[in-house]
Amino acid sequence: MSCTRRAFLKDAVGGTLASALPLGAFTLLSQDEAKAAIAESTVRWAFLVDTTKCVGCGLCVKACKNENEIPYDAPVMRTWVERYVITNDGQAHIDSPMGGRDGYTSMPLREDGEEIDPDDVSKAFFVPKLCNQCDNPACVQVCPVGATYQTNDGVVLVDRDWCIGCGYCIMACPYGVRFFHPEHKVADKCNFCYHRISKGMPPACVECCSFGARRIANLKDPDDPVTKIITTERVAVLKDEYGTKPHVFYLGLDANVR
């Protein structure tokens, strides 16, 4: 078998061109397009809850309901405050009437209807809860219609025009922060007051907290004072074992908190 130089070169060039053909399927992006494609943002919203500062006034829950037009007397809320009372027998008594909307003004009741005796309390504290704006949001993965999604700055939003109200996301959220909006008939959830934070204002619950128990942070800004606390102090997240990478960080979280 012989091979002339001409035939070899022809086959080599032809073969190279043929194998390069699939490259036509790729698009060449400019630098800006590439940045947009990998969702580069200078903002990653996160939240810091200092449970040691919360006194259970519930003004955050009230403000949230007013700000986000959540029916005031419906038992649904975007944020709520839980009260944990651990008695000397080690039992945890957890309550959150109407999400703590009207504040906590009396001692919690035992299961038998008796008020807990202050001398019997070993520890007691409040835990505000809200959407964790997870990095791996389970609620977004299960949406069958693309009505809920994560923005480039980390907030999970619900498209009210696109949601079909199937409720998969409400089931999927391990933190139970999603609910069915009784008026719009769609899934609803805390979005860190996206309309406020994108204007440079704090979320309504942060603004109305008189005790500094709630704070908002931009994790991509190393000079943000709240980011400094999150990155340098001992903070905890809820249900870490689910792998959702929640972005609401807690100071002073207790093992009884679920």
Add this chain to the structure above:
Amino acid sequence: MKWHVLRPLWVAIALVGAILVARVFVVPDDFGVHGRNFTYGYHRLSNIQEWQDFPVKYQGREGCVECHDENVAMLNGSVHSKVECENCHGPGIGHPDDVESLPLNTTRELCLRCHARLDLPNTDRGELVNIVDRRHKRRQACTRCHNPHDPAEDMR
């Protein structure tokens, strides 16, 4: 003889075709992958703007000080300095165009949110001035004696 399976098959194929055609018209142009990947970023792009345009109700103290500078100054110098105006006066949206729209709350229940005595040892609740509701001037408005803008000032 016609094969009886074919007819429903044509119907099914026509249905799928109709759905594919309808999809072109129903799905908005800006629907697609806009976030970091298909799993988390498949959505209608204009919805982000719709959420950003949601009306802001709580305006913050900066809005109040423009007209009510005396009250704000008094509040800022008091132990209540960290209490937002709108916690008691209600969300400032629509004010001052519609003065009646501010639902001022002077009820005892509002004050009791922080000042009802609760024996919860791991909170700062005990460090706030607190009362036992049924033992302190029952059913009377707190504002009859206390000035919420400066609670430490002499009783009214």
